Amino acid sequence: MALRNTTSAAAALLCAAAMTAGAAAAGPADGASPAAQGAGPGEPDLSRLSLEELAMVEVTSVSRRPEALADAAAAIFVISGEDIRRSGATSLPEALRLAPNLNVQRVNAVDYAISARGFNGYEPSNKLLVLVDGRSLYSTLSSGVFWDARDVMLEDVERIEVISGPGGALYGSNAMNGVINIITRSARDTPGTLVSVGAGNEDATFAVRHGGRLGEAGAWRAYVSGFTRDDSYRLTGGDATDAAAGLRGGARADWTVGENRLTLQGDVFDHEVAVNEGFTGEETRVSGRNVVGRWTRPLAGGELQVQGYYDRFERTESGGVEDSDTWDVSVQQAFGRDRHRLVLGAGYRTVQSRFVAAPGGAFLDPAERTLSLTHVFAQDQIALTEALTLTLGMKFEDNSFTGQEFLPNVRLGWERPGGDLVWGAVSRASRTPNRIERDLTLPGFLVGGDFQSESLTAWEIGWRARPRARMSVSVSAFYNVYDALRTVSIDPVTVFPLTLTNFGAGETWGVEAWGSYDVTDRWRVSAGLSTLNKDLGAEPGMDISALAAAGDDPEYQVLLTSQTQITDRLDLDVRLRAVDALTPSGTDGYVEADVRLGWRFTDALELALSGQNLIGDRRVETGDPARQRAFGRSVFVSLRAGF
Template identity: 40%
Template sequence: MNHTPGLLLLLAALVPTLPAHADDAARRAEFADLSIEELANIDVTSVSRRPERLQDAPASVFLITAEDIRRSGARNLVEALNLAPNLQAARSSNANYFISARGMNGTSNSPANKLLVMIDGRSVYSPLFSGMFWDEPDVMLEDVERIEVISGPGGTLWGVNAVNGVINITTRHARATQGDLLVLRADDNGAQAAFRHGGTMNGGHWRAYGKVFALGHSELASGRAIDDDWTQGQVGWRGDWERGAERFSVNANAWRGREGQPAPGVIAAPGADVGLNDIQLHGANVTGRWGHVLDGGGSVTAQAYYDYRYRKVPPTFTDTVDIVDLQLQHTLPAHGRHSIVWGGEYRYSRDHVDNSRFVAFLPARASQAWGSLFAQDEVALRDDLRVTAGVRWERNPYTGTAFLPNLRLSWRATPEHAFWAAASRTVRAPSRLDVDAYVPGAPPYLLAGGRGVRTETARVLELGYRGQAGQIVSYSVTAFRNLYDHLRTQDLTPAGQIVFGNLMEGQARGIEAWGNVQMTQAWRLAAGATLLHEEFALKLGSQDLGSLMTTGRDPAYTAQLRSSHVIDAARELELAVRRNGVLGFPDVPAYWAVDARFGWRFAPGMELSVIGTNLNGGHAEYGVASVRTEVPRTVGVKFTWQR
């Protein structure tokens, strides 16, 4: 059913006729009150592990603000990440996503595993395969303060696996979420509801929230329904206290979900019940953070978190993991021209896999520990010239100690124009999938792990420019070249077994660019694009043509254009167009996606939104044509009440 004409007629009717409420003017879009220059002055923390102006950050970093998320109409974290032009996000089913920066977005034998994702300082990648189960990390989007997306290496400050990028999600201080919030949303393929209540306690602030959502079956390109419906719920609590120079916070979350998955070769009719094949998942985590502000501008921060996750994927495996992580960071007061930050991290996990006749992890139980130390010094050579040098030593249980250096140079040519260059080395450490995975079959295993695997390495060169033209235009351009070595392959032993090895090398080069244009006081355009070229080759001793065919088959280009228009104090209109190039083997055609949102604050504290995604029609984004689902056209209504 084509909803596009009806939605456009509705928007055309609403825009000129709905009344504006002057008493709600104070709640206008935040960005409408920020100039281009003020946006450049927003602090980011992911580049140097300390606050610095976005304009001064010597890295390719894109900032997604809370206002960007609200105006986009995104209904989950992954849809919010579509706002970042330096990410490539693709969906193969309702709950199965592939997200990466600068390519390497998964292959036939290697899920995307070179992107580090953090939520309030808690790493959420899976130690089972060094990548992301994107159906696990969830947040209440209304509580997100910002998302910092760094494309490029972050290993020196954040550790192994931050090879091609870092996504740092920060939620709001509890002080900023006082009172009550209710969110109700209904789409033609699902629904969700969320609530939040904030209050004060013992001189501090706290909030509690809960959310639940459901998605129906999706469809193949043929129109046949596939059993991938998805329901999930989550609750959480956060508290923040300040006592003079001391800062304390506690953040806890618990979640449970169920996902349909068709039995091999089975296509389900709408409403089909194949519950015995459903994926079951649940988890809980708690994070404690303490900070102390030192005289002279320095600080000491300590953080600890516990993370429990359970995933049952019939008929292949069930995985239960417990993670404890301890971190310490010391930012020294400025000493002459030097700004030094150093710290360490210890991470311990217990992983238990219930094996099956299809796949096994041997040993089934594993306890692992990672330890690291890092230090970085930023030196002001002149008032307009800075050099940053850092290094991290990180030890993993499979290959020992990795050395992760980083050197950056930043030159502020004028107050509005800055240039930077960087050279880095980073690695992806082996995971249980690389070493402990076995597939039954002769002789005596078809796949027999990879006891001799090495760390995958990347040497990265970057050159960037960030500038602005008064209050009208801002822009950022980055050129990069990644040199990869020891990439994972599947190789044959003399006995005829397949083992994981590291006999592939390659390179990626490209350009990332984005910017904003303030067309009028109430109308802003934002555009972004990425160009990417990848080349890979097998080393002597490997005949793994399958990995060679599928590695680096990422879109040669992605682009987006967004229009944000504040019509008046009560009404706003958001339009977005995205373009993705052809995805290589297995081939996925290039596609356009047109999204829209009309928001109306019809009473104080109440907002009604009409949201349409993929209004030009459904499309495929990832996977083999016979089993991948279409990302459909959806139209929905969202109601938000806040006091």
Template identity: 40%
Template sequence: MKTVRFKYTPAMDQQHIYCRFSTFLLLMLLSLSLLPLSVKGQEDSLYQPSYLKKMSLEELMTIEVTSVSKKPEKLSEVASAIQVITQEDIRRSGATSIPEALRLAPNLQVAQLNSNAWIISARGFNAAFSNKLLVMIDGRTVYSPLFAGVFWDVQNVLLEDVERIEVISGPGGTLWGANAVNGIINIITKNTKDTKGLYASVAAGNFLKDFAALRFGGQIDSTFTYRVYIQQQDFNRTTLYPSGNDNNDAWGYTLGGFRTDWKPTATNSLMVQGNLYDGMQKTIPEKSPMSGQNALARWTHDFSERSSLSLQGYFDRTYRRDVPSTITDQLETYDLDLQHRFALGKHQNIVWGAGYRYMHDKTKNSTLFVGFVPPDRDMNLYSGFIQDEISAFNNHIKFTIGSKIQYYTFSDFSLQPSARLAWTPNIQHTVWAACSRAIRAPSRIDVDYNLPTYEVPPGFPNVNGGPNFVSEKVIAYEIGYRVQPVNNLLLSLAMFYNQYDDLYSVEALPGTLTFEIQNGTEGYSNGIEFYGRYEAFKTWKLRGGYTYFFKELRNKPNRTYDFAALGNDPEHQFLLQSILDLPANFQLDVTARYTSSRPNPYIIDYFTFDARLAYVFKQLEFSIVGQNLWQERHTEIGTTYIPQKFYAKLTCRF
């Protein structure tokens, strides 16, 4: 890969403006700390005794206790850098897809590569094959074992039915599944008892070409609720950077599915869901199709308030034929997971679980130039975990210790232990620290990649997958502080230091032109993640954050790999989302973001913002949304221009 270190672009003239903006945003964040003082009186007026005393008990029971998103309650999350994107945050941002919604988590690095491809990572390593993230949709793991990364274009849900997205940066501790090295994204859709009724929405614009979604939810009886939905979306193409020529990446898909929730008794519940999609990317010379079907069932039984058992199984089939990369991939996954939680005495909670996943992967290479050898693979993943949550000093101190044990086709047994400590001196403050070890198991692209796919005579250059490639490893040290000084403000700060070993490299075997995938890179990263949520008034909410990231990689002795390909990471990142209710049922929402420059290849920093104006009339909502409004077009990770996007949307909810 050629490295362009510095390239002049007309946009560079604006660079000094961007720099001023980063300072501006920081000042805004700082000023937030002063706001509570000035508006506190107003906020609390709702809670004047005279006001509340006029209410009936029924009315009192409908008042929300906290206005800012709830603090995490699960112990495993108390001591972690968790940030939550709520349904309202998504709806008011104007996001049209999961990746766009993920921009709302400032602890994620989200870059749009072209119309249908996104590069998303936590704690750096932002690259085309970003691979250190665990992504789950309602408990179904969606990263691909082909490259341990995520095909974001096919991870679609009806955004209206998303309850929240939990984003945890850092290793997932013990509870979460494989690949949770630098972060976890947990997309959780609503229980069907909360989606009764009809939802219909249509939208059209210059980039979102056409969008239509329909969902109906209902109940059979008081214990059984369901919903069915269908959604269709088409997106326009981007233009190439720096030529400005059209890119052949327009695409679209249709998605449909159902979910049922059955709670036959107070202690048993069963959730079943199924989804299928079919899409197409308008590549040249032929179109690239993609499709998938999945079904999941989860049964949960509560023995008592402190003890429960959950059993989950799913099937997932994905198919995609990617014409430009000449590779076709079909993956079938069968997964079974068991989790049991129980109390041991007064101060200990044990959680343990076991899981098995079988993956049948079939690839086809349309040329001999590059591909997977062997084309087909059967992969088995066995995993287990045990964790003990210990509370002491009247629950002011909570200590979690545990380990995951994993066996995978491409790696031996691996232990991934973690220890977490949280100190909660009172309800408003939590100080936490954690130390964990996590691994990124080899994927097919590490082991089976071949260029070309046939044997070459000696003296000809070729690249081979690594027969000896082992898991990439990290030891992560984290500390954090979460505070809710007043009811309408939540702030969270996390700092980390990660030490990496056995990172990916490609190097020539001594004295030959045969390049082999190896573990020749090591290094460290550190950073700060700041996140805040603030309800200034009942009608005005602010949320946002700042992430600082620094990483330094090096070759192991006698290695020569150019590790720049492992991640082209911005140092600074800001986000500020404002959700404002105007009089007369108008809503005005703005989401601004800044990403500093990326070093290698050099990509200029950018600031931009999205805005949404909506009018709500009874069950109807009409909105116009503009995305990336600051300039006509910008680059996020280098190969394309991402344009300004506009669309108008009509939604009704009955």
């Protein structure tokens, strides 16, 4: 679908939202309680905050210690729990579409490819680190995230911090192009009972959560949630036989004992998805469980945090059985001294990975591996003057495949008179090999090789400001230089077998910008833009894949959002996204619109009607020819009740 053929429809939707907002501009809301949002009693409502207050919301992902969003010297976008509620999203990947510095490509009914600053696609999207309450979702099998298995109860999300740009100095290798840090609410913030149900022509969901006190010092909650998702469409029409269903449950407890804060949480899930590259509809079972423990207390004029987690993942299908067991323990100490704000940390992770392939196909040799990762890091924020802050960070890692990695970072932030922040950064990051790149074998055709880490040197500059009382703006530009990118090489004598090698290199550059404007006390409009230019290639004669690892990316995408409070009890949200054609596949760009109308009948009861993908009859989001599926319009009705 050509973008110019749908622009008029997109403009009409925004105009309709504007007229509705103008009619509703009588004055501010009367301050309905947080329970009125349908999220449950006692939960925060960020939609009531001014842009100035939102700028002071604490984030932790940039420096691994709390700081105001306005002071964070990085390209960081925050998705609040209230943003998620008002989006009508029914899954975590759909909620991530709210971040203008992410490109989200839906692959089929449950699979997604998500990236920052390029390299997107189902297989190439392997340069983004995703965390849920400090637990990494990184896969040692493919370096990506299996989004069909990774989800959270969206009603429990406090915020999602999305950093585009390297995070290696704090988060290590594999935080190469960005970090998604998902932070859920404390059990203290979710007392009582929440029931959420929804159904539409494409999805059905439910979630039930209950929480309470644990004596005088603690609180707890437990939940169960589930979903069913209908088939996507073949490009030629008809169902793609990839319907899915799943169940998830978990619990969390938080205590405060003297100066000690303790958290224990865990989840289990069991999903039935489909392997549908050949439209067979063959069922695949994806399941897992995890438990996280965290202890925090003041120490030495700062704060000490110790965390450990265990994560079990299993996937069973006719082509093989994959499972992994991950144990991770980490410790960090944050403290201030004179002009210095220091964060020191260390950690150890071990992963027992197993992949048993069906006879006659490709397999991993060896089938089982135990991988380890050891790291230490340090970061110092130095107040050179009252307005100028220098950040020096570095991380040393030792991993099973490539040994030692050194990941430094230098940032400089200048707070100009009036509160504007101008910042710049130079960073080195890397992505270490995964098991497929080292161990994948198909006799006579492909053998495991000596694949090494991909590397990146990134230059960034940014500006964050509030030019007017009702306006906030963030703009950043980046220039990335990549080396040792993945290629596929032939044997110089016999042609076969092929090997995975590191003969790719090149540059990318672009701009990311977003901002919000409060037209009235009841109407907020937001916009986001990201651009990407790529000049990537391989050494002559050393790659037969046309550098497939470079991914398939749009040169630009635009997001427009209108959030309107029509009355004290009625909300209207309109979201538009325009995505350029993918390069190099040439998959058509598109413009789509999502609309949500929510009624809060009481402070604890909300009914909402959502429409998604309302402009185009069908669209394709990925250029992968083996996985291209089409998606159409959907309507979803949801009900949330808090007790």
